[in-house]
Amino acid sequence: MAQYRRAGAAVAVIRLHNAPVNALSSAVVQALAQGVKKADLDPSVKAVVICGANGKFSAGADIRTFSSLQPRDRPALAETVSLIERSQKPVVAAIEGVALGGGLEVALGCHYRIAHAQARVGFPEVLLGILPAAEGTQRLPRLIGIPAALDLITTGRHVLAAEALKLGIIDEIVKENTVERAIELASKVSGQPLGPRKISLKPVPDLPDMEAILSEALVKVKRKARGRLSPEMCIQAIKAAVQLPFAEGVEKERELFRFLLGSGQAKAQQYAFFAERAVEKWTMPSGTSWKTASAQPIRKAAVIGLGTMGRGIVTSLVKAKMLVVALEQDQKQLDIGREAVTSLLQWEASKMQQSGQSQDICDPARLQFTLDFGALRDVDLVIEAVFEDMALKKEIFRKLSTICKPEAFLCTNTSALDIDEIAAVTSHPHQVIGTHFFSPAHVMKLLEVIRGHHTSPTTIATAMSLAKTLNKVGVLVGNCFGFVGNRMMAPYVEQAIFLLEEGCKPEEVDQAVEGFGFHMGPFRMLDLAGLDVGWRSRKGQGLTGPKLAPGTPARQRESRRYSPLPDFLCEQGRYGQKAGKGWYLYEKPGGRTANPDPWLYNFLSEYRETHGIKARFVDQEEILERCLYALINEGFQILADRIASAPEDIDVIYIYGYGWPTHRGGPMFHASTVGLPHVLSRLQKYSEAHPDIPKLQPSPFLKKLVALGSPPLREWVSHVRQPSSKL
Numbered sequence: 120m121a122q123y124r125r126a127g128a129a130v131a132v133i134r135l136h137n138a139p140v141n142a143l144s145s146a147v148v149q150a151l152a153q154g155v156k157k158a159d160l161d162p163s164v165k166a167v168v169i170c171g172a173n174g175k176f177s178a179g180a181d182i183r184t185f186s187s188l189q190p191r192d193r194p195a196l197a198e199t200v201s202l203i204e205r206s207q208k209p210v211v212a213a214i215e216g217v218a219l220g221g222g223l224e225v226a227l228g229c230h231y232r233i234a235h236a237q238a239r240v241g242f243p244e245v246l247l248g249i250l251p252a253a254e255g256t257q258r259l260p261r262l263i264g265i266p267a268a269l270d271l272i273t274t275g276r277h278v279l280a281a282e283a284l285k286l287g288i289i290d291e292i293v294k295e296n297t298v299e300r301a302i303e304l305a306s307k308v309s310g311q312p313l314g315p316r317k318i319s320l321k322p323v324p325d326l327p328d329m330e331a332i333l334s335e336a337l338v339k340v341k342r343k344a345r346g347r348l349s350p351e352m353c354i355q356a357i358k359a360a361v362q363l364p365f366a367e368g369v370e371k372e373r374e375l376f377r378f379l380l381g382s383g384q385a386k387a388q389q390y391a392f393f394a395e396r397a398v399e400k401w402t403m404p405s406g407t408s409w410k411t412a413s414a415q416p417i418r419k420a421a422v423i424g425l426g427t428m429g430r431g432i433v434t435s436l437v438k439a440k441m442l443v444v445a446l447e448q449d450q451k452q453l454d455i456g457r458e459a460v461t462s463l464l465q466w467e468a469s470k471m472q473q474s475g476q477s478q479d480i481c482d483p484a485r486l487q488f489t490l491d492f493g494a495l496r497d498v499d500l501v502i503e504a505v506f507e508d509m510a511l512k513k514e515i516f517r518k519l520s521t522i523c524k525p526e527a528f529l530c531t532n533t534s535a536l537d538i539d540e541i542a543a544v545t546s547h548p549h550q551v552i553g554t555h556f557f558s559p560a561h562v563m564k565l566l567e568v569i570r571g572h573h574t575s576p577t578t579i580a581t582a583m584s585l586a587k588t589l590n591k592v593g594v595l596v597g598n599c600f601g602f603v604g605n606r607m608m609a610p611y612v613e614q615a616i617f618l619l620e621e622g623c624k625p626e627e628v629d630q631a632v633e634g635f636g637f638h639m640g641p642f643r644m645l646d647l648a649g650l651d652v653g654w655r656s657r658k659g660q661g662l663t664g665p666k667l668a669p670g671t672p673a674r675q676r677e678s679r680r681y682s683p684l685p686d687f688l689c690e691q692g693r694y695g696q697k698a699g700k701g702w703y704l705y706e707k708p709g710g711r712t713a714n715p716d717p718w719l720y721n722f723l724s725e726y727r728e729t730h731g732i733k734a735r736f737v738d739q740e741e742i743l744e745r746c747l748y749a750l751i752n753e754g755f756q757i758l759a760d761r762i763a764s765a766p767e768d769i770d771v772i773y774i775y776g777y778g779w780p781t782h783r784g785g786p787m788f789h790a791s792t793v794g795l796p797h798v799l800s801r802l803q804k805y806s807e808a809h810p811d812i813p814k815l816q817p818s819p820f821l822k823k824l825v826a827l828g829s830p831p832l833r834e835w836v837s838h839v840r841q842p843s844s845k846l
């Protein structure tokens with residue numbers, strides 16, 4: 120838990136030991152405190168070094184224990200940090216790997232801090248719905264001043280050793296032998312006065328405009344937080360550091376921590392943290408999993424198509440230091456693509472430069488632009504990223520099947536199309552897989568990885584490992600129209616549009632959804648994505664356009680309710696932001712400010728009149744419930760269909776791909792917190808009122824879970840019906 124040893128004659132070394140990240144469980148904290156007391160009592164020890172096992176200082180408090188914390192629990196970690204600072208002998212932190220959260224708080228209790236050049240430090244608690252609660256909000260501002268402390272504590276960002284040195288968090292950087300160098304320093308400073316090294320005794324550096332800085336920070340975090348409480352509470356704790364003596368500031372920090380811990384948001388954010396890690400451990404319905412499959416190395420990759428998605432994918436691959444071949448169909452498109460990729464890479468390099476990272480990502484030798492399919496002969500993996508046209512994709516895969524080496528993995532970037540149909544035209548269907556990137560692909564963290572019927576475990580392991588290499592979160596899902604993300608999006612958007620028919624304005628629906636915490640409501644999202652995308656898909660499905668059978672009623676498709684509103688908008692050229700008009704009016708084509716549009720109000724009134732719809736007032740509760748519960752209902756069906764293997768998969772997809780607010784934990788976690796019987800009863804109510812909307816009829820799996828007494832979320836999948844044995 121914490122090993123105590125002597126280094127040389129006069130230095131004691133305490134090594135935190137709790138694989139894999141030296142989380143500070145109560146046993147570790149207790150052992151650390153014992154080590155510090157032992158060193159203090161031993162007259163032959165003149166100085167102490169604290170370090171972590173396995174090249175990591177500590178990733179902070181053990182998050183798994185938070186759910187069992189009681190309001191009256193003693194803050195053992197904070198007491199230990201104080202104990203370290205009060206030591207009569209100099210204590211040096213030797214930081215390797217990470218010192219995060221409670222780990223950094225331990226380091227701030229030390230009198231000196233040495234870090235390896237690759238080490239990262241930070242206070243990520245805000246991302247877990249809490250705040251640093253072992254006196255970190257009181258020590259950091261005293262060490263680095265209010266503006267920098269506000270930045271680090273309210274964003275949770277990790278900083279590399281170079282930036283930490285600049286900020287004054289650490290005293291020295293070393294390239295190797297961090298612990299040995301810390302031992303040398305400890306020996307050197309033993310006997311020197313410790314008072315000036317104790318951060319709690321320092322005043323917070325004063326600034327003439329302190330009040331204004333704090334108020335501006337509050338306005339900024341409130342605007343960004345979208346209902347998240349922890350950033351605001353972090354500011355209150357930092358304000359206490361400015362206004363109160365250290366001990367009173369610590370009391371305030373503890374009070375705010377207790378409040379956050381009991382708020383429910385902390386539970387949701389901590390669930391999301393573990394869900395993100397759980398999805399890496401994928402399983403197929405056959406039982407094959409990450410444990411037995413191994414990924415193949417990818418040295419050289421190709422991207423076909425340099426449209427918006429292709430450019431982002433190329434940028435991601437280049438950033439991950441792969442050799443990349445970028446292929447287009449004609450010289451003009453290739454030149455446009457090359458220019459776009461180059462500017463994306465320059466932008467990425469300048470961002471990395473600002474954060475002190477090396478920026479050798481733009482090495483042109485690693486990136487080849489070509490019109491020649493022959494250049495794909497030796498690549499290990501291809502990502503086809505042309506637009507959503509099945510015939511075109513099949514033509515490309517037929518070609519790839521003959522040109523690429525037999526062991527190459529073939530990925531299709533699609534948001535909805537059938538992976539099996541594409542795989543069927545190749546000679547190696549087991550090496551074909553869907554990789555659904557989200558736009559902009561070099562920014563968005565999500566990668567939906569879609570297994571086809573024949574996709575091999577090695578292909579899955581390779582695609583999941585690619586996601587990690589690209590610094591993305593890969594989630595393995597099954598093959599169905601829209602997979603997980605877009606399949607759930609469809610009933611959500613459908614409800615939003617039906618609500619317009621019934622009397623809402625786009626901004627009313629968007630406000631309700633944004634008030635819940637989404638970055639964008641459905642109509643702003645549709646305008647951003649382009650209304651023509653859905654139009655093309657509906658035409659393909661024969662829901663509108665030339666394939667629609669003559670005489671089909673305007674608002675009905677196969678006895679289901681249908682709204683032609685978005686089709687009408689597209690017929691008018693209202694494709695959204697890029698056209699300057701869609702559900703909203705923009706200042707110009709490509710403009711970003713969505714303004715309510717009087718034209719649309721008239722259009723909606725006339726539409727209702729034509730179809731005999733009497734507009735009614737719809738309250739915020741109904742707007743939210745109809746949109747979100749329709750989406751959640753589809754999530755239950757997706758679990759029952761085994762398209763997602765666990766609710767965590769769905770939640771991670773929604774948080775990273777669709778802007779679901781993290782402090783609400785994802786749609787399935789949200790359903791579990793509001794209560795499955797509640798979700799069921801509201802769906803029952805709405806489906807009775809709208810019997811022609813099948814997506815409001817409660818999923819049989821949701822009903823089953825309620826009938827079973829609403830078991831906790833982690834047990835849901837055990838109640839999914841297993842496919843009947845074929846033996």
Ligand SMILES: CCCCCCCC/C=C\C=C\CC(=O)SCCNC(=O)CCNC(=O)[C@H](O)C(C)(C)COP(=O)(O)OP(=O)(O)OC[C@H]1O[C@@H](n2cnc3c(N)ncnc32)[C@H](O)[C@@H]1OP(=O)(O)O
Binds near residue numbers: 178192194243252377
């Ligand atoms: C009620 C009043 C009581 C008053 C008492 C108050 C007491 C509280 C005092 C202080 C509170 C301090 C707060 C904290 O310190 S909160 C923790 C802050 N730290 C973090 O948020 C860091 C989280 N971890 C990470 O960011 C990464 O894991 C990282 C360390 C960067 C390593 O990344 P990577 O190499 O990619 O590895 P994984 O993320 O996959 O992690 C490996 C496994 O380790 C588990 N893990 C990681 N961190 C923790 C942690 N802090 N606690 C528990 N477990 C952790 C992770 O889940 C992986 O596990 P598994 O392999 O099972 O999936």
